[in-house]
Amino acid sequence: MRLWSLHPSLLDRQALTACWREGLLAQAVLLDRTKGYTKHPQLDRFRVHPEPVVAIAAYLHGIRDEATRRGYRYDASRVHLPDDERTRGVTPIHVTSGQLDLEWRHLLHKTVERSPDQYRELLRVGRPFPHPLLVVVPGGVEPWERAS
Secondary structure (H helix, E strand, C coil), rough: CCCEEHHHHCCCCHHEEEEHHHHHHHHHHHHHCCCCCCCCCCHHHCCCCCCCCHHHHHHHHHHHHHHHHHCCCCCHHHCCCCCCCCHHHCEEEEHHHHHHHHHHHHHHHHHHHCHHHHHHHHHHHCCCCCCCCCCECCCCCCCCCCCC
């Protein structure tokens, strides 16, 4: 499961689609609708949030917004809560600068061969920035990260 901390506009098609599917799985876990992935470390940042279900809905709406911008059709009805004042006003989640940098390098590595146009665009952008739900704070890689 990879719930990217990076802004969805930085993700190539494969990463965006996988993030949507995995975000829906994370939502199912947080709603106690599945027995799988319940101990996945990437869910930790949502579990410690004061409103985990609202936070994952806001996260998914951010992914869907980017998909819509690109002309993809991600079904908003699959998100447990609507894109409204509650999800737009949810308390942000902190992500460390070290985590964002690690994910940036990981995405660059993934896109260099599978999405060369996106890779060139990432090089042009030159730096990572976070998903709209996240706020960057100084620090190393997050404790929940399992990627090397």
